[in-house]
Amino acid sequence: MDFSAISPSLLIASLMVASTPILLAALGELVVEKAGVLNLGVEGMMIMGAICGFATAVETGSPALGFIVGAIGAAALSLIFAILTQYLMSNQVATGLALTLFGLGFSSLIGQGYVGIRPPAVAKLDLGPLSEIPFAGTAFFKHDLMVYLTIGLCLAIWFTLTRTRLGLTIRALGENHDAAHALGYKVITMRIFAILFGGACAGLGGAYLSLIRVPQWTEGMTAGAGWIALAIVVFGSWRPLRVLLGAYLFGGFTVLQLNLQAAGLAIPVEYLSMSPYIITILVLVFMSAPRSGSKKSKPLSAPACLGRSFYNSN
Amino acid sequence: MIVLEKRPSPSKLWTALTPILAVIATMIAGSIMFAILGKDPFEAIRTIFWDPLFSEQFAAFSRPQLLVKATPLILIAIGLSIGFRAGVWNIGAEGQYIMGAVFGAAVGLAFYPLESVFIYPLMVIAGAIGGFLWAMIPGILRVKFHTNEILVSLLLVYVAEFILASVSLGLLRNPDGAGFPGSRNLKEYASAFNGELLVNTGIHWGTIAAMIAVIFAYILFARHTMGFHLRLAGEAPKAAQFAGVKPGYLVLFCFAVSGAFAGLAGLFEVSGPAGQINIDFNVGYGFTAIIVAFLGRLNPIGILLAGLLMALTYIGGELASFMLGIPDAAIQAFQGMLLFFLLAVDVLSNYRFRLRKVEAA
Numbered sequence: 256m257d258f259s260a261i262s263p264s265l266l267i268a269s270l271m272v273a274s275t276p277i278l279l280a281a282l283g284e285l286v287v288e289k290a291g292v293l294n295l296g297v298e299g300m301m302i303m304g305a306i307c308g309f310a311t312a313v314e315t316g317s318p319a320l321g322f323i324v325g326a327i328g329a330a331a332l333s334l335i336f337a338i339l340t341q342y343l344m345s346n347q348v349a350t351g352l353a354l355t356l357f358g359l360g361f362s363s364l365i366g367q368g369y370v371g372i373r374p375p376a377v378a379k380l381d382l383g384p385l386s387e388i389p390f391a392g393t394a395f396f397k398h399d400l401m402v403y404l405t406i407g408l409c410l411a412i413w414f415t416l417t418r419t420r421l422g423l424t425i426r427a428l429g430e431n432h433d434a435a436h437a438l439g440y441k442v443i444t445m446r447i448f449a450i451l452f453g454g455a456c457a458g459l460g461g462a463y464l465s466l467i468r469v470p471q472w473t474e475g476m477t478a479g480a481g482w483i484a485l486a487i488v489v490f491g492s493w494r495p496l497r498v499l500l501g502a503y504l505f506g507g508f509t510v511l512q513l514n515l516q517a518a519g520l521a522i523p524v525e526y527l528s529m530s531p532y533i534i535t536i537l538v539l540v541f542m543s544a545p546r547s548g549s550k551k552s553k554p555l556s557a558p559a560c561l562g563r564s565f566y567n568s569n
Numbered sequence: 570m571i572v573l574e575k576r577p578s579p580s581k582l583w584t585a586l587t588p589i590l591a592v593i594a595t596m597i598a599g600s601i602m603f604a605i606l607g608k609d610p611f612e613a614i615r616t617i618f619w620d621p622l623f624s625e626q627f628a629a630f631s632r633p634q635l636l637v638k639a640t641p642l643i644l645i646a647i648g649l650s651i652g653f654r655a656g657v658w659n660i661g662a663e664g665q666y667i668m669g670a671v672f673g674a675a676v677g678l679a680f681y682p683l684e685s686v687f688i689y690p691l692m693v694i695a696g697a698i699g700g701f702l703w704a705m706i707p708g709i710l711r712v713k714f715h716t717n718e719i720l721v722s723l724l725l726v727y728v729a730e731f732i733l734a735s736v737s738l739g740l741l742r743n744p745d746g747a748g749f750p751g752s753r754n755l756k757e758y759a760s761a762f763n764g765e766l767l768v769n770t771g772i773h774w775g776t777i778a779a780m781i782a783v784i785f786a787y788i789l790f791a792r793h794t795m796g797f798h799l800r801l802a803g804e805a806p807k808a809a810q811f812a813g814v815k816p817g818y819l820v821l822f823c824f825a826v827s828g829a830f831a832g833l834a835g836l837f838e839v840s841g842p843a844g845q846i847n848i849d850f851n852v853g854y855g856f857t858a859i860i861v862a863f864l865g866r867l868n869p870i871g872i873l874l875a876g877l878l879m880a881l882t883y884i885g886g887e888l889a890s891f892m893l894g895i896p897d898a899a900i901q902a903f904q905g906m907l908l909f910f911l912l913a914v915d916v917l918s919n920y921r922f923r924l925r926k927v928e929a930a
Contacts, residue, residue, distance in 0.1 A: 295719065335909065339909065339912055339913055343912075343913055343915075343916040344573070344916055344919075344920070345912040345913065345915055345916065346912065346915075348658055348719070349859075349863055349908070349912055350909075350912050352660065352859060352908075353860075353905055353908035353909050353912060354905075354909075356856060356859075356860065356901065356904065356905040356908065357902060357905025357906060357908070357909060358905070359901065359905075360898050360899070360900070360901030360902030360903070360904070360905050361898075361902040361905070362898075363896070363897075363898030363901065363902075364606075364896060364898040364899050364902050366898075367896055367898070474898070478727075479723075479724070479727050482720060482723050482724060483724075485720055486720045486724065489717060489720065523735060523739070525731040525732070525734050525735035525738075526731070526735065528731050529727065529728045529731040529732070532724045532725075532727050532728050533724075533728060535724055536710075536716075536720075536721055536724050536725070539716050539717065539720060539721065540710055540714045540716050540721075543714050543715045543716040543717065544713075544714040544715070544716075545714075545715065566573075566575065
């Protein structure tokens with residue numbers, strides 16, 4: 256067992272890279288759930304983004320275009336979910352699951368010819384003197400653009416939701432859609448835009464997986480990342496900065512167990528591999544448990560109208 | 570402007586028609602997908618739906634396969650439907666299926682090479698217990714800690730897959746297997762083998778269990794107070810509270826039953842058609858069963874028919890990939906589309922379309 260082989264600054268660097276896809280998907284899902292819609296199809300949208308981004312990058316040679324098309328592809332898939340749940344008022348849980356199953360199958364179909372191909376490389380940003388700092392340089396300043404854009408997105412979402420009128424409207428939709436409708440806000444239109452935004456973010460996360468993190472295309476390559484993203488939204492109590500923390504925590508565990516496997520820790524590989532999922536479950540339990548002394552049966556600050564269909568009865 | 574108007578009560582006609590409409594819509598959309606893939610759409614649809622049953626070339630081989638594929642789908646879906654009706658979302662049926670198979674195979678292999686008529690019943694009980702225990706985790710966490718059961722049961726599927734890999738390479742590995750992963754093949758162990766009961770029909774003990782499950786669910790919902798409570802909790806939670814339904818008890822019951830059924834399905838599969846515990850033992854029956862449950866409108870007889878239809882798409886899909894080169898992923902996309910269309914046309918049973926004049930503000 257050779258723990259000295261694990262370098263802390265490299266650990267932090269790979270943690271940030273590993274967390275980015277999940278963080279992107281979780282931020283998108285955060286906005287969707289704040290607007291009151293429970294979209295369980297994150298896994299399907301991520302993998303659609305992964306294959307659309309990968310295929311575009313391979314065909315055109317431009318990773319940037321790959322990211323854009325990945326986001327558009329996933330958003331297009333989420334449009335199906337939006338029409339079904341907002342216009343046709345179908346059950347959100349079942350529709351989300353259908354989205355996941357369809358997304359997984361459809362992406363495998365599109366990805367038939369792309370297994371084993373290497374995508375065009377994405378350059379790491381050169382931040383000059385910042386990258387030269389001994390520990391922090393390797394840990395924080397040697398990443399590609401998407402990592403920094405994701406953190407920026409997190410801050411932007413936090414600012415929008417807490418400090419702008421748009422954010423207030425979105426939160427109103429999620430807490431009481433009947434009141435928001437009475438106030439004159441277009442509930443269904445705004446929710447559809449929220450769902451498309453969530454889809455685009457999940458697509459970006461998936462494209463990050465297939466273009467930078469892995470980088471390759473394999474069937475089912477998200478391996479539950481979408482579900483982890485959903486769990487992280489709950490873990491973060493529907494607050495963007497806590498979601499950032501949760502994503503980095505999960506990414507940290509994933510990277511740590513890989514490093515422990517490489518260092519030769521005497522626990523079988525499968526048990527180390529399942530530890531991130533078990534940690535996520537334990538964290539969910541801890542976050543959902545009623546606090547001592549609290550009389551409320553639902554202590555989580557979930558949006559009150561989460562998962563309920565809006566029916567305009569006039 | 571076309572608006573939706575809520576019906577005073579769900580329309581019986583449309584509730585029965587929606588699955589048929591959904592299947593027809595899926596066939597149309599599927600044929601468009603096949604046409605884009607460059608295959609003749611009519612031939613593809615015919616290969617998937619007609620040939621497995623009636624073609625002279627293949628039907629004799631594929632007809633028995635129908636029940637083999639339908640059995641685990643129906644068994645798991647019946648268990649899931651009991652929960653879905655009450656608003657209890659057990660999405661981790663795949664994990665419970667795996668754990669039932671692992672527990673059951675472990676019990677069977679523990680007795681090797683003893684031959685006795687008591688071994689198989691013990692394996693069946695072990696399989697049910699395995700699935701039951703795995704389902705109790707999300708169940709108890711929901712009741713005690715209000716943890717979202719969808720996420721917990723789903724994450725446990727991934728944990729179960731790792732456990733499966735671990736036992737295939739370690740605990741249950743075949744000592745005579747030349748170092749390959751995977752357990753001893755239960756086909757060679759007569760007391761533990763779940764063979765065909767009637768030759769060339771594909772019926773095995775699992776099929777009998779599935780039939781019993783259908784009858785159980787039918788009686789539960791039609792005649793038993795528990796079934797009434799389940800339906801009430803799903804359709805009108807406040808009314809259920811007034812009627813004295815204990816929500817925690819209901820959740821645990823739903824998880825117990827669906828977990829046990831999924832575990833049984835896993836056991837019957839591993840001791841029958843699959844034969845051994847291996848890393849790639851699970852093929853996604855747990856997730857397809859969710860589609861079957863919804864396609865059958867959460868009704869036991871509907872699930873029986875929906876399970877047979879889904880099995881047909883599996884068999885037809887294999888035939889299509891063999892004869893026409895259509896990739897397996899296309900069939901998964903096809904099944905996902907089926908669920909989409911079903912959910913879309915479902916609106917017709919609760920709402921009707923009306924033309925309304927746009928009112929002035």
